[in-house]
Amino acid sequence: MIQGVHIGENTVLGAGAVAVRNLPANVTAVGVPARELRMRSEE
Incomplete structure (x- = not known):
């Protein structure tokens, strides 16, 4: 865990990311370091 890093609401990190x-809200992020892959719908 890195202190001070905020993961936005409804954001998903891929396995091992x-x-x-x-990271902003409503995105899917993958990789090392995590990068935004796509925006997620707010459903």
């Missing part, structure tokens, strides 16, 4: 910076 590492969030090293803030």
